[in-house]
Amino acid sequence: MKTNFAIVLLSGGMDSCVCTAVANQEYRLALLHVNYGQRTEGRELRAFNEIADFYHAEKRLVVSLEHLQVIGGSSLTDRSMPIPEAVEGRMQPVPAAAGSIPSTYVPFRNAHLLAIATSWAEVIGASKIFIGAVEEDSSGYPDCREIFYQAFNKVIEMGTRPETRVEIITPLIHMKKSAIVRRGVEVGAPMHLTWSCYQSSEKACGRCESCALRLKGFNEAGVKDPIPYQNA
Amino acid sequence: MKTNFAIVLLSGGMDSCVCTAVANQEYRLALLHVNYGQRTEGRELRAFNEIADFYHAEKRLVVSLEHLQVIGGSSLTDRSMPIPEAVEGRMQPVPAAAGSIPSTYVPFRNAHLLAIATSWAEVIGASKIFIGAVEEDSSGYPDCREIFYQAFNKVIEMGTRPETRVEIITPLIHMKKSAIVRRGVEVGAPMHLTWSCYQSSEKACGRCESCALRLKGFNEAGVKDPIPYQNA
Numbered sequence: 001m002k003t004n005f006a007i008v009l010l011s012g013g014m015d016s017c018v019c020t021a022v023a024n025q026e027y028r029l030a031l032l033h034v035n036y037g038q039r040t041e042g043r044e045l046r047a048f049n050e051i052a053d054f055y056h057a058e059k060r061l062v063v064s065l066e067h068l069q070v071i072g073g074s075s076l077t078d079r080s081m082p083i084p085e086a087v088e089g090r091m092q093p094v095p096a097a098a099g100s101i102p103s104t105y106v107p108f109r110n111a112h113l114l115a116i117a118t119s120w121a122e123v124i125g126a127s128k129i130f131i132g133a134v135e136e137d138s139s140g141y142p143d144c145r146e147i148f149y150q151a152f153n154k155v156i157e158m159g160t161r162p163e164t165r166v167e168i169i170t171p172l173i174h175m176k177k178s179a180i181v182r183r184g185v186e187v188g189a190p191m192h193l194t195w196s197c198y199q200s201s202e203k204a205c206g207r208c209e210s211c212a213l214r215l216k217g218f219n220e221a222g223v224k225d226p227i228p229y230q231n232a
Numbered sequence: 233m234k235t236n237f238a239i240v241l242l243s244g245g246m247d248s249c250v251c252t253a254v255a256n257q258e259y260r261l262a263l264l265h266v267n268y269g270q271r272t273e274g275r276e277l278r279a280f281n282e283i284a285d286f287y288h289a290e291k292r293l294v295v296s297l298e299h300l301q302v303i304g305g306s307s308l309t310d311r312s313m314p315i316p317e318a319v320e321g322r323m324q325p326v327p328a329a330a331g332s333i334p335s336t337y338v339p340f341r342n343a344h345l346l347a348i349a350t351s352w353a354e355v356i357g358a359s360k361i362f363i364g365a366v367e368e369d370s371s372g373y374p375d376c377r378e379i380f381y382q383a384f385n386k387v388i389e390m391g392t393r394p395e396t397r398v399e400i401i402t403p404l405i406h407m408k409k410s411a412i413v414r415r416g417v418e419v420g421a422p423m424h425l426t427w428s429c430y431q432s433s434e435k436a437c438g439r440c441e442s443c444a445l446r447l448k449g450f451n452e453a454g455v456k457d458p459i460p461y462q463n464a
Contacts, residue, residue: 119343
């Protein structure tokens with residue numbers, strides 16, 4: 001019998017879907033989706049809703065932020081900047097120069113997501129916030145690092161009511177993409193319902209940074225990716 | 233000659249107005265206002281714009297968050313909850329029971345404000361974020377404490393690009409309200425343009441927690457509050 005709620009940040013991508021499956025093993029689900037002006041916003045929302053239906057989530061909250069697009073600074077929200085593609089013939093995304101962050105980085109985005117999750121957690125009495133961030137085998141965003149989540153846990157402790165106990169959980173943080181695929185299969189995550197492509201909402205492009213990372217994970221895990229791709 | 237930008241969180245209240253005046257001494261101003269469904273939203277926005285005009289602010293950004301109202305849990309955004317009033321005959325707000333937080337606390341609100349300020353700072357290259365939070369002589373909100381801002385500075389360091397340097401500055405954090413009034417007079421802050429009342433948008437009610445704290449500050453400083461009150 002599950003008694004406590006966990007909030008899961010569910011973009012609708014593979015990692016957040018596996019994260020939802022993991023949270024579902026121990027917690028009642030309160031699923032949170034945030035639109036922030038990213039190109040494939042509508043397609044991601046559909047994935048969110050289908051995954052939430054799959055799990056019969058007790059609570060769901062969809063939030064739209066206009067200001068991340070207004071503030072800009074990212075190719076994910078600014079249609080005038082190109083989305084980087086993976087280098088031809090390699091399944092890895094364009095390697096970032098040492099210390100540089102890809103143009104798809106949305107400045108400090110995950111802090112916005114966690115702030116929303118924390119406010120919601122405080123009101124509904126959820127004890128955990130799950131986020132499917134991946135540190136090493138990923139795009140190198142600074143707000144996907146474990147030290148960022150550790151620091152944010154301190155902010156939650158200091159910035160909420162004394163009786164509030166909310167903790168961020170990052171079950172995938174040090175996993176390779178292939179291990180995430182295998183974990184997803186193990187826990188029965190509905191990966192056919194997910195969407196990862198940054199570029200397209202019909203069939204996945206297979207070439208953007210996010211598609212490339214996902215396909216590499218499936219390839220290395222020896223599992224067939226169940227979603228449709230343009231060149232498949 | 234001022235070269236660096238500071239973002240100032242300017243609600244339109246007295247504290248944030250004094251904070252703007254302080255920031256203006258050293259920095260170019262990028263003023264940020266957030267509507268979050270609070271009752272006197274329109275009146276606060278007018279105060280923001282009039283203060284921004286007063287300072288000829290180079291940049292201004294107004295953000296509307298719907299989700300804090302949807303998430304609820306505060307008498308400031310939930311019209312069905314009463315706004316607490318100061319106890320009759322005393323200028324102090326209703327004292328919170330030990331360890332309890334007043335109903336006007338909007339769960340984790342300041343984390344949302346700081347996340348927006350940080351994203352904007354990272355994009356425009358601002359080096360400071362000023363916020364007029366007051367710890368002791370205030371309503372006792374957990375996200376108005378210095379340790380919260382110290383923890384948030386760590387989150388900014390961990391969650392932004394390696395080359396980004398943004399620091400939260402809280403020039404009023406340990407000041408009494410009366411000292412803030414005196415500081416405002418010293419630096420020429422346009423206090424006649426500010427709005428603090430939680431309850432009313434015409435004349436300030438003079439009775440809510442926020443009016444009571446403000447009036448107490450002016451009284452103790454021996455300065456006449458220049459804004460109109462209902463019973464004055």
